[in-house]
Structure formats: C-alpha cells, structure tokens
Amino acid sequence: MSLLELEAVTAIYGATPALFGVDLTIGEGEVIALMGRNGMGKSTTIKVICRLLKNPEGRVTFAGEDIANLPAHRAARRGIGLVPEGRRCFPNLTVGENLIASARPGEWDLGKVHGLFPRLKERSDQMAASLSGGEQQMLSIGRALMTNPRLLILDEATEGLAPVVRQEIWTAIATLKRQTGLSILVVDKSIAELRQIADGVVILERGSSVWQGGIADLSADVKDRYLGV
Numbered sequence: 001m002s003l004l005e006l007e008a009v010t011a012i013y014g015a016t017p018a019l020f021g022v023d024l025t026i027g028e029g030e031v032i033a034l035m036g037r038n039g040m041g042k043s044t045t046i047k048v049i050c051r052l053l054k055n056p057e058g059r060v061t062f063a064g065e066d067i068a069n070l071p072a073h074r075a076a077r078r079g080i081g082l083v084p085e086g087r088r089c090f091p092n093l094t095v096g097e098n099l100i101a102s103a104r105p106g107e108w109d110l111g112k113v114h115g116l117f118p119r120l121k122e123r124s125d126q127m128a129a130s131l132s133g134g135e136q137q138m139l140s141i142g143r144a145l146m147t148n149p150r151l152l153i154l155d156e157a158t159e160g161l162a163p164v165v166r167q168e169i170w171t172a173i174a175t176l177k178r179q180t181g182l183s184i185l186v187v188d189k190s191i192a193e194l195r196q197i198a199d200g201v202v203i204l205e206r207g208s209s210v211w212q213g214g215i216a217d218l219s220a221d222v223k224d225r226y227l228g229v
Helices: 042-049 072-079 095-101 110-116 118-122 133-145 163-179 191-197 220-226
Strands: 002-013 016-027 031-035 057-062 080-083 151-155 183-187 200-205 208-214
Touching: 002 042, 002 183, 016 031, 016 042, 016 183, 016 200, 031 042, 031 191, 042 057, 042 151, 042 183, 057 072, 072 080, 080 133, 095 110, 095 133, 110 118, 110 133, 110 163, 118 133, 133 151, 133 163, 163 183, 163 191, 183 191, 200 220, 208 220
Parallel strands: 016 208, 031 183, 031 200, 080 151, 151 183
Antiparallel strands: 002 016, 002 057, 200 208
C-alpha cells in the first residue's frame, strides 16, 4: 500500500517556477532515495511534501488523504517527520530538551532514541549549540523520531560529516529499515551506501522526474546522464 504519492506536482517560489512535474510514490515500510544534481528540485519537493511550500498543483496524498493544502503543522501531525538540511537544532536548549520539545505519543521515546544514538544520552544535559556537527545530526534525527512519524524524510543527513560519523548515520538508517516499519525518503549522493538501504530511486532533472526504478537498476549510463558532474 502506498503511504505517500506525488503525481504531476508543479510548484513555484513567488513567481519563479521550481517544479514542472514530479511523480513519486513511497510504500509502507519502503526506503526511497531522491536523487539529482544540485538545484534540480530535491529540497523543493521535500518542502511540498512537508507543506512548507504553498499551493502546489498536482496531487499530493499521504495515507490516502489529500494534503496539498494542509498547513505544515497539520501535515506533521499526520505522521511526516523531517530531518532538514543543515540540522537546525534548537541551539539554546539542551539535547534532552530538544528531544522532549518535539515528542508525540507513540513507540519512539527517549529510551528508544538513546538506544539508537547512545551519544545523545551521554550529552543529555549539554547545550545543542556545543555539540559537534555529527552529534547535532544525530540529535536532528532523534528529534524527528520523537514525533513518531510514519514517514521519515532525511535531507542530506550525511553532508559535510567526517567519514566515521557518516558511517554511524548510515548504520542508524539501516537499523531503522531493518527493525521498524518506518517509510523513509532519503536525499543523498552516496550511491554505495544507498545501495545498502534503498528499495527504489527517483531522479529529478530540472524540476521533473526523469527516472524511477529499483536501486539495482541504477546503471552506469543513468548515473552518468543524470547524476554526473
């Protein structure tokens, strides 16, 4: 069963067209990689899903409900959890306060988040602004999980991190795929790591969906055409 569906979605920033026809489907428990060169519409698509970009045309449904005109906070309450590009933790709150601030009833609580990221338990009383970049990314993921989402969206979750920390994040994502029924949409450039977790891929080019398929079908020709420099 499909959890999220975008069909022929177009969107604008002010008077500037940004998306020209995006099709994307995520099933229950499925991991989909959203890929494309910089500036091709990935973050804009995420903003449409999370209702941070108003009045798109086309169809946007979540769990069978049309959410195209919902305000962002109501979309989040439906079960859409976002890990935004740039982390965006609350710098003047502690790690524990960041997590509690977003908490909603459900399976994910402090204990489960600490189990996924033990370092967050160690840093519970530390201000978020004092964390390393990798720790802030763990906090951002933990904060999204505390909303108990049905869909977790990871926008460049490993960008700019040290290799050892990147691996910790990929291991956590793999754990979520293996041990939960969570659907995940992940934006990242690391094809080798995505092959380990993704069920499918959607590639955007100039604001449109240009290729969709299984991760195993992502050929060298497709990569050169749509993902190469």
